[in-house]
Every structure is written in C-alpha cells, then in structure tokens.
Amino acid sequence: MRVLTQDQVVAAALALVDAGGTDALSMRAAAAELGVAPNALYTYFPTRAALVAALIEQVLAEVDGGPLGSDWRAGVRGIASALRAALARHPGMVPLMVAGPMFGPQALGLGERVLALLVDAGFPPDDAARVLYTVLAYVLGFAAMDAAELPDGPAPTMAERVATRLVAFEDVPAEHFPHTRATATTAAGYVTDEQFRYGLDALIAGIAPLCR
Amino acid sequence: MRVLTQDQVVAAALALVDAGGTDALSMRAAAAELGVAPNALYTYFPTRAALVAALIEQVLAEVDGGPLGSDWRAGVRGIASALRAALARHPGMVPLMVAGPMFGPQALGLGERVLALLVDAGFPPDDAARVLYTVLAYVLGFAAMDAAELPDGPAPTMAERVATRLVAFEDVPAEHFPHTRATATTAAGYVTDEQFRYGLDALIAGIAPLCR
C-alpha cells in the first residue's frame, strides 16, 4: 500500500522550489519533506526528470483560459498574461521549464487553445502555428529574464525589485555605456507587468496583418 | 607561478558544455580536462557561478556587430540574428545564460549597441530601452525553446531535428489536439532560422510605429 500520492510528491517538490529557488529541488530534500527515505520517491517517479515534468504540468495547469470571445488580440493577450502570471508565481520553476521540452497534456492544451483562437479568427493554420511559437518564445524569454535576478529566498515586492535594479544600473560606467545609463529608470522597470504588456502589444500589432 | 590562464579554464569549460551539454559542466570535469586538481580552479574563479559568468561573457563576445548603417530594422535584425547564432553554436550554454542575470561588460555592450542604433534612428530613449528588452526576451526565449530539445551528444543536422519533431507530433492525439496535429509540419520547423526570422520580423513591424 502506498504511503503517498503522486500529487503529494509534486506539491512537496513545488513547495521546495517556491521557498528556496530552483536549486532547492532535490529528490532527497523532497523525500525528507515527506518523511520518507530518498529512494522511496522512485516508486512515484522513475527519475528526477520525470518529477520535474510533473511539476511543469502542475504549473501549466494553473494557467487559466482567458476570454473566449471572438477577439483574438484579447485572447492571446489573456493567455500570454496568464502564463506569465503563473511563471511569476513560481519563479524557481522557470529554469526548469526552459531547460526541457514541454510535451505534456497541459502544454499541448495551452497551445491548442491559442491555435483554435487564431484559426477561428481567420488566421491560416500555418501562420497560427508560427504566431503561437513566437508568442511563447516572448513569454518564456520575458519570464526567464524576470526570474533570473530574483534571490533564492522569499520574493521581494515589485518596488524593492525596481529599486534593486536601479542601484545595479548606477554601477554601470556612463562613459562606456551612455545610453544604458540614460535609460536606467525605464530598464529598472523591466520586471513589471506594464513592460510585459508593452512588448506583447508590439508583437500582437506586428502579427495583425497576417490575419486576412 | 600560475600553471593556467583564466582563458584556458574558460575554453576547457566551454568545450565541456559544447560536447556534453549543460550538465557536463563541473569544476571537477574542467579540472580533469586541464590536468589539475579540482580545487586548483579556485585560484582562477572563486566559485562555479563566477566561471559560468565568464562563459556567458565569452559566448556574448562571439556576437558580431551587424551592419552599422542607418536602418534600425536591419541593425536590430542583424544583432538579434547574431545573438541567436551564437546561442545556437553553444546550446548547452542557454540554460546557464537564462538562469542568471547578465551584467558583464559584453552583455552591457550588446545592449548599448542596440540602444544607440535605436536612439540614432529617432526612437525616444525610453522606448528604445523597452524595445531592447522586448527583442532580448524574444531571442532568449526562442533560443531556450530551441536548445531545450537537443540531445546532450553531438548536434544533429537541422533536417534530423525537424524529422524528430515531426515524429513527436505524430504521437499527439488528433481527437484532443486537432489544430496542433493539423499544423505539425509547420510546428516541426520551429527550430529553423526561417521561423526565428518570422517572429523577429513581426516584432519589428509592431515596434515600427514607435519611431517617430
């Protein structure tokens, strides 16, 4: 008789990542959290990679659908924002997501929703596929740059993060990098929702002519 | 008297990553490659993270400038493509780059070049900063999705990669993911230069109205 469930293992592992960052995840730490010998986890997941895949699916399951209306712009914005929000809730998961291919049912479902949205709006299917991957690349890249500079401990507030970035930019020598220094305030705000929306809207605007 | 140089350590470590993927990098393996005791490397780099930062700078140093003409579109395309090419040459480096903030001189120099290009073309500086980060997010995200599914061994040809992806999509159940299946051929080609250019051009088109 099993003393645990797969969901319990996933929950414990995700808690480790959320509390201590990417590197806090280990089979041994998760086992300790669950009060079980390290090798007991191999009953539930054959390898560490399989556990990570389950964690990724768990995070993707938190991405809610967005509006189901006929406006593809709002639909893409909604799903992309929901994905970014889910990744921002679990910043330690980002390096794990980005390091391996995503082919689980949740990942496929997310893509399918975007494709359906675009095809229904009149995009030729192949263009829809290209748009999907382009948007995904942007969202994952943004999330990665966002998560990259977070400390491993508990998450700082957005104001603290912007302040930290501003200080970092002040160390940049203005004689060598004048434009970088001149735009430090804007660059410091790169981690905000507003900046995410800015790039996403540019992407959507550039995509629009493809919809005949 | 030092028996090695920092450059030798970086070269050996990069060779490990290129040959065996991200996980092939370890202080001990690099030391073995150089014929030296593991802890000898701590003379050259205080931590593994410092070595990784030097590796990132090395890869960014390989990004060539692109055209210096007055056309900002060509300039952004050139630098973004050069960055993608450098990352594609070192796919094992991508998870390392994406996992940590990039604030070295090469990283700053790359950003500065893009900012100068945009400001010279008439972008308001703050818009230029936003454009820079948006393009970076796209390039890094694309590179990450690209690198994610590469095997750890020697790199397959592009044709082999597309074929592998096509086979993977054939396993997707068409009754649950009809659009995904219908666009499998296009999706299989996502790793190609052409797809990278496609998304980049959409981004540039969406950005253009910001240049007054």
Add this chain to the structure above:
DNA sequence: ACCTGAACACCGTTCAAGT
C-alpha cells in the same frame, strides 16, 4: 508492491599542508 538501509559515483567547496 512498496519501503528501508547501505552503497556507488558523482557534485561544489574548504582546509591544512607543501612549494
């Protein structure tokens, strides 16, 4: 079938010692 203790082959990093 599932858990355990013990082990194997790894890590990054530190420390005391030698030159």
Add this chain to the structure above:
DNA sequence: ACCTGAACACCGTTCAAGT
C-alpha cells in the same frame, strides 16, 4: 601565491533486503 590530498556535506540512482 599557487598547487595538492583529504575531507565535508551534499547529489541522483541502484541494489539487496525486509514487509
């Protein structure tokens, strides 16, 4: 100052044994 051997506190994973 720089290298070495040895050690510490970790990893993922395997294996034989117990229930």
